[in-house]
Structure formats: structure tokens, C-alpha cells
Amino acid sequence: MENIAEEVLMGNRYALAKAITAIENERENAMEIMQKLYPHTGHAYVLGITGPPGAGKSTLTDKLAKEYRRQGKTVGIIAIDPSSPFSGGAILGDRIRMNDLTLDDGVFMRSMGTRGSLGGLSHKTADAVKVMDAFGMDVIFVETVGVGQSEVDIVKAADTTMVVLIPGMGDDIQAIKAGILEIGDIFTINKADHDGADKLATELNMMLDLDGVMKEWRPPIMKTIANQNIGIAEVVETFGKHHNHIDGNGQLTVRRTERTKNEMLDLLDSRIGEHIRRNVVENGKIDKLVEEIKARRTDPYTEAAKIVSEMLK
Amino acid sequence: MDKIKVLVAKPGLDGHDRGAKVVARALRDAGFEVVYTGLRQTPEQIAAAAAEEDVDVVAMSLLSGAHPHLFPAVVKLVREKGMKDALIIGGGVIPDGDIPALKEAGVSEVFTPGTPTGDIVEYIKAHVKK
Numbered sequence A: 001m002e003n004i005a006e007e008v009l010m011g012n013r014y015a016l017a018k019a020i021t022a023i024e025n026e027r028e029n030a031m032e033i034m035q036k037l038y039p040h041t042g043h044a045y046v047l048g049i050t051g052p053p054g055a056g057k058s059t060l061t062d063k064l065a066k067e068y069r070r071q072g073k074t075v076g077i078i079a080i081d082p083s084s085p086f087s088g089g090a091i092l093g094d095r096i097r098m099n100d101l102t103l104d105d106g107v108f109m110r111s112m113g114t115r116g117s118l119g120g121l122s123h124k125t126a127d128a129v130k131v132m133d134a135f136g137m138d139v140i141f142v143e144t145v146g147v148g149q150s151e152v153d154i155v156k157a158a159d160t161t162m163v164v165l166i167p168g169m170g171d172d173i174q175a176i177k178a179g180i181l182e183i184g185d186i187f188t189i190n191k192a193d194h195d196g197a198d199k200l201a202t203e204l205n206m207m208l209d210l211d212g213v214m215k216e217w218r219p220p221i222m223k224t225i226a227n228q229n230i231g232i233a234e235v236v237e238t239f240g241k242h243h244n245h246i247d248g249n250g251q252l253t254v255r256r257t258e259r260t261k262n263e264m265l266d267l268l269d270s271r272i273g274e275h276i277r278r279n280v281v282e283n284g285k286i287d288k289l290v291e292e293i294k295a296r297r298t299d300p301y302t303e304a305a306k307i308v309s310e311m312l313k
Numbered sequence B: 001m002d003k004i005k006v007l008v009a010k011p012g013l014d015g016h017d018r019g020a021k022v023v024a025r026a027l028r029d030a031g032f033e034v035v036y037t038g039l040r041q042t043p044e045q046i047a048a049a050a051a052e053e054d055v056d057v058v059a060m061s062l063l064s065g066a067h068p069h070l071f072p073a074v075v076k077l078v079r080e081k082g083m084k085d086a087l088i089i090g091g092g093v094i095p096d097g098d099i100p101a102l103k104e105a106g107v108s109e110v111f112t113p114g115t116p117t118g119d120i121v122e123y124i125k126a127h128v129k130k
């Protein structure tokens, strides 16, 4: 398909799919697509959904998407699953919970594997979000598993992030609390039909209060039973409240400015990295240098400085 | 680098997906990205998911005997989405006599029960258009 970007802007769903493929596979045309789409971005509201495996993130996303559809909003969904570190392959199973959305023209859902490089993943996710944004989606969900550093990076693409927890996680919550307290604007205890939801809510409340500092926004703790559609409208309402809150106090602008700056810096990093790979690594220059350095005829500091000043000429 | 992306789909009403899951895992272990959508998919849902995910391969598995109708329906809808290069293969309990008609309808290859998963992997690697 030629003119992918133009087709995306005209509402061609298959072009949207092709654009994301180009980004995912770092194809040559990805940059041109992003250049053309960028002016049309900045309208969507981006929601991050994260939490441990099997917590019900996809089921929640399915139900939340339907609630937004009832309100007349269009919805994009990006669901990320871990790739196998051994084969590099992945089973992307999030659609199983979202089959009702497949035939709705107001929804576009895409699965992605983490494919090893997490740094790469966060910028690819951010670009996939932008493509859906330019396509005209009002609300875009990004579902990721876990709450490690990589997920923190990915949810930085989100305006509001919800952490999904489930009863019976016991000590796990201690282990992940540093991560979750940071990134959760909203918490939900899903599978609230299971024992221990109240206990978990109490623990979580204590941890959030221990934080001490009076915050402008105290992350609310919701309860949901996603597969029974219970608590869903309340979550959507809370997303709205958080949106209004950060819109009103300028925090949304701050977050988006920060994000734009980080994206710019990441892009510079990767362009410079590419330049070095091409002009220092792939042509074998590095191997000659390493020999010189090993023989102590020169040192890595001098050579690195030389390469950089050469590059900047 | 491009990865081979496969939609493993279960059209029709039969309620077993053990076979489909075994294939999905074998494909993952071969380094493919496998989108699995669960049981009881209509041809319309399969084609829509294939297009959104922009897969290279649609692999259908069917035990119910509805393949003479469902497999060609999927082929037709997938092509209508503009996916002219996607490789479409099928598997399941399919009588030998039905296979020529399925191939005629655009199913590239049909794998009957007992086919080693490695053969499916090799077939995809040899025939996928990247």
C-alpha cells in the first residue's frame, strides 16, 4: 500500500494496521508516516491499564471500551504481551476477551509483543498511539502486564494510568508497591467477587496514606468485577474526574510537555546511536580501535571524544 | 526486523481448542507472533481481526465439519479486506476428498490430524510473503 499516512487520515482501517506494522518492524517508511501524521495528533485521551498477569486487564478494557462507545466515543486499544525470551515468539491472547469489539467500526484493537528490547517498545507504543490518535480515536487504551520499569516507561505514554490488582496477592503487593504507588492515578481491585478485596483495599489505602505528603490527587481505590460488568461506569467516571483534575491544574500540559521532550531526546539518542552503529561499528572501525586501546596505545576516553567531535563536524 | 505474525482462528461452533492451542504454542516456539482469538469466531470476526493485526498468515482450525462453508468464507472476506498476500491455511478433521475444493477456494494448504507441528512451521516459513 502506498500513501499509508494519507489513507490513515482518510479513515482507512487497513492503512492504520499497515502503519502500526511499519512502526513495529522499524520499516524504512515508518519515519515518513509519522512525519505526515504528527500534525494530526494530540486530540486523543490516552489511558494506561497495567497490573499482574491474569488480573482481568483485557476484560476490563473490553467493558470500559463498551462504556465509552455508549457515550459515542471512538476507541483505540493497544495490548502488549511478553515475547518469549527463548524463541522471540509470543502468544498474543488479549483479543480473546475483546471479541465483541472486533466488528465495531468505532473500535480498533491491536496486539503487540514486547520483542526483547523494552526501550524500543516504549517508543513504538507511543508511535502506535499517535497513529490511532491521528486516525481520530477519542480514547486510546494501552494494556501492559506487570509493573516493572519497562511498564512504567510504556505507561508514560498515558495521560491517566489505572493499576489493576486482585485479592489474594498477599505479599506480592509489598514487592511491587514502589512501582504501583508511583504510576497509579487510579487503582482498581478487580475480581472483587473473590475473598479479600476489602483487606487489599485497606492495605492499599494504608500504603497510599503512609506516603505522607498531602497530594492534590489522592488515587482513588475502586472495586470492579469486570466479567460481570460491575463497577465499570464508575471507573469511566473516575477517569473523567482525573482528566478534569489534571486539565484544571495544568498537570496535563506539564505531563504532555515532559513527554514531548522525552520523545525528542529518545529520538536524538536513537539517531545518534544509529549513526555510530553505521560509521563506527558496522564498518569495523570499532574493532581496530579496540586493538589499539588494548595495546594501550590510546584510551577509550580519547577515542570516544574524537568520534563525537568528528560526528559533530 | 519483521516477525512472522499469525492469526490462529477457530471458526464455527465446536467447543474444543486444544489442537489450536498446541499449534499456537508450536508457532510461538518457532519465533512467530501468534494472535489467538478464542473459540467460535465468525468468518467476519476472523477477517476483521486479521486485518487489524495485519497478520501474514491466517491459520484456521475446525473440528465440526463445517469447513466446506467456513474456510472459503474466511478466504473471501480476508481478500476483501485488501489482504491479497496473506497466506491462509486450515487444519482439523477434514476428509481428503474435501481438500481439492478448499484449495480451489484459496486455502493454500490443509493439515489433517497427526501432522507434526514442525511441518506447519516449515510450510509457513517456505510460503509466507514478507
Ligand SMILES: Nc1nc2c(ncn2[C@@H]2O[C@H](COP(=O)(O)OP(=O)(O)OP(=O)(O)O)[C@@H](O)[C@H]2O)c(=O)[nH]1
Pocket (backbone or CB within 6 Å): A052, A053, A054, A055, A056, A057, A058, A059, A060, A094, A097, A145, A190, A191, A192, A193, A194, A224, A225, A226, A227, A228
Ligand atoms: N471471578 C472473576 N474473574 C474475572 C474477573 N475479571 C476477569 N476475570 C477472568 O480472569 C481471567 C483473566 O482475565 P483477562 O482479562 O484475560 O486478564 P489479563 O489481566 O488481561 O491477563 P493477561 O493479559 O494475560 O495478563 C479470565 O478468565 C476472565 O474471565 C472478575 O472480576 N472476577
Ligand SMILES: [Mg+2]
Pocket (backbone or CB within 6 Å): A057, A058, A059, A079, A093, A094, A143
Ligand atoms: Mg490481557
